[in-house]
Amino acid sequence: MDKALAGWLCLVVLALGIGWRVANWQRDSVDLAISKTAAATGAQMEAIASDSGRKLEETLEVLRNAAPREIHTEVLKPIFTNVCVSDEFVSMYNRAADDTERALSGKPEN
Known part of the structure; x- marks a missing residue:
């Protein structure tokens, strides 16, 4: 009976350890997805700001010449x-x- 209890205890500890490891992998995956999304959004915002600034400069140039x-x-x-x-x-x-x-x-x- 002691061996069975020790076996179950080892199995429970092993399951907790595996669960802990899988949770860390899942957290790392979510962090990676967030950082990739933030980088892509930053690049898109930079492109939008650049286009907007260029259009504003063109409009101001037309107004300056008008x-x-x-x-x-x-x-x-x-x-x-x-x-x-x-x-x-x-x-x-x-x-x-x-x-x-x-x-x-x-x-x-x-």
Whole structure:
């Protein structure tokens, strides 16, 4: 009876040891899957951020080129007139506003 009890006790200890080892393997497997997923997600986020930054730079470049840098005006009429701005200024302003709106909305030029 003592040998049977000792055998069962050894079997229980062996089963606990195997269970412990398998639990460690499972934990290592989960940790590996988490680290692989985190690395892949980090790479995807980096690519998205890079693309977003590039698109923002392109939009800002279009906006920088759309606005007129200087406005030159010449007085062609007498001082007392009802016209506040010239036709050229209005067309230049409208063109700059259209270019800015197109750049912000992402619409193509044509």
